Amino acid sequence: MNDNPLQLLRDDVAPGTALNPGLLVAAGRRRVRRRRAAITGVAAALVLVATVGVAAIAAERLPQPPAHPHPSPTPTLTVDPNCRSHALAVSGGAPIEHVVVDTTGRWTAGLRADHRGVVIWHDGEPAGGVQDVDVTSLAGISSSGVAAGTGNDSGGRSRAMTFTGTHATVLTPPAGAASASFTQASAVNGAGDVAGVYGPGGGKQQAVVWRRADPLHPRLLAAPDNSAAMDISDNGEVGGYVGDIAGRHRPYVWDADGHGRELPLPAGAGNGLVNGLGAGYAFDLTANVRWLTGPGSVEPAGYAVPRGLTGRDVGADGSILVSSDRQVMLVRDRGTTQLPTPAGAESVRGTSMNHDGSVVGGVSGGQPGGLPLVWICGQG
Numbered sequence: 001m002n003d004n005p006l007q008l009l010r011d012d013v014a015p016g017t018a019l020n021p022g023l024l025v026a027a028g029r030r031r032v033r034r035r036r037a038a039i040t041g042v043a044a045a046l047v048l049v050a051t052v053g054v055a056a057i058a059a060e061r062l063p064q065p066p067a068h069p070h071p072s073p074t075p076t077l078t079v080d081p082n083c084r085s086h087a088l089a090v091s092g093g094a095p096i097e098h099v100v101v102d103t104t105g106r107w108t109a110g111l112r113a114d115h116r117g118v119v120i121w122h123d124g125e126p127a128g129g130v131q132d133v134d135v136t137s138l139a140g141i142s143s144s145g146v147a148a149g150t151g152n153d154s155g156g157r158s159r160a161m162t163f164t165g166t167h168a169t170v171l172t173p174p175a176g177a178a179s180a181s182f183t184q185a186s187a188v189n190g191a192g193d194v195a196g197v198y199g200p201g202g203g204k205q206q207a208v209v210w211r212r213a214d215p216l217h218p219r220l221l222a223a224p225d226n227s228a229a230m231d232i233s234d235n236g237e238v239g240g241y242v243g244d245i246a247g248r249h250r251p252y253v254w255d256a257d258g259h260g261r262e263l264p265l266p267a268g269a270g271n272g273l274v275n276g277l278g279a280g281y282a283f284d285l286t287a288n289v290r291w292l293t294g295p296g297s298v299e300p301a302g303y304a305v306p307r308g309l310t311g312r313d314v315g316a317d318g319s320i321l322v323s324s325d326r327q328v329m330l331v332r333d334r335g336t337t338q339l340p341t342p343a344g345a346e347s348v349r350g351t352s353m354n355h356d357g358s359v360v361g362g363v364s365g366g367q368p369g370g371l372p373l374v375w376i377c378g379q380g
Contacts, residue, residue, distance in 0.1 A: 077337075077338060080337050082377060085375050086375075087371055088108065088372040090119055090126075091129070094119075094369075095113040096111065097112065097113040097363070097369045098111040100138055101359055101374065105354035105359030107145045108122075108124075116132060116135070117131040118147055120141070124374065130168045134151050136149075136151055137149050137184075149185055155179075158199075159171070181200045182198075183197065184196045186228070186229060188232070194210040194215075195229035195230070195231065196228075198218070206226070206227055207223060207229035207240050207254070219258065221254050222260060226244060231274065239252070239275065239283075240274055242262065249271050250263070251273050251282065251284060252273075253277075263282060263291045266302070272289070280318075281293060281318060288311065305331055310324065312350055312351055313351070313353045315356050319356060321350050321357065321360060325367075326347060328350035339377070345365065347364070347366065350362040351363065358378050361374050
């Protein structure tokens with residue numbers, strides 16, 4: 001039996017998503033989006049594995065959601081003739097496991113398949129890279145080129161980190177943190193705010209946010225139970241869960257001031273979480289469910305996803321990136337767009353997107369790593 005909640009989520013949801021669904025403490029998972037990255041759960045032992053993320057759009061007013069959530073009809077599938085894939089160059093040709101894209105689509109970062117570093121690109125060209133650092137997951141990258149993820153320090157403890165240029169920086173743990181505590185990064189927004197999990201020990205975990213303006217004083221988010229932050233939008237809203245990712249867990253959101261509330265589960269569902277935020281909605285990408293987070297109804301509403309594909313990321317406009325190991329698509333209320341598979345590729349997977357899906361990051365090739373790429377779509 002696998003005691004690692006992060007790994008449990010990873011097994012359910014294809015590797016590396018904005019998501020990836022969850023930072024786990026004492027068994028963690030979701031390293032984080034937006035870029036985000038590993039999340040947490042609690043079981044007596046603290047075994048941490050990290051994964052992806054989901055990002056939102058900075059300094060841009062989010063479109064207003066409809067007055068009430070509604071299930072989307074089965075999406076109409078189209079192929080965008082103006083969507084093209086472009087390979088990203090990697091020094092030495094090192095395989096990449098996971099790719100994240102910032103909200104503007106100009107910054108991209110990739111986690112090396114050997115987990116020994118991070119590569120950064122700007123406008124498709126190499127712009128830095130961190131080597132010889134034990135990086136377990138990559139959560140996302142900000143619109144100023146600061147990537148966030150989770151790694152292990154020299155003592156083997158899980159630590160939330162940022163990566164800029166050729167430098168890795170361990171994010172300051174909450175005040176009073178014991179040496180046996182751990183932190184994980186699950187998401188980063190366009191402004192560079194990082195959301196994740198803090199585990200003080202004893203099977204406890206708590207959602208935490210490192211604000212770009214004050215990274216030395218991380219903010220713990222109040223919750224009625226163990227908690228984890230899995231995504232953060234550009235307006236500072238945070239999504240995640242309360243409870244135990246390896247057991248019962250419920251979807252939870254916090255506003256920019258840190259006030260939290262639990263979201264109702266769909267009828268018959270025993271568990272849920274929020275691992276995506278966009279267009280005034282909170283998303284559970286593992287269950288194809290969304291809730292309005294503003295005024296009005298918060299009842300869960302389903303949305304249609306093509307069979308065999310799993311949600312990986314959400315754009316600030318509400319677009320949903322879904323993927324298998326063979327197909328990559330963007331799901332919107334108005335229809336679904338399939339992205340072209342690169343010529344000669346035996347497999348391809350999408351892992352992250354910008355605010356509206358005009359730039360999508362992914363990997364072409366085998367598991368766990370392959371050739372990093374981006375799709376540029378809808379630009380004629």
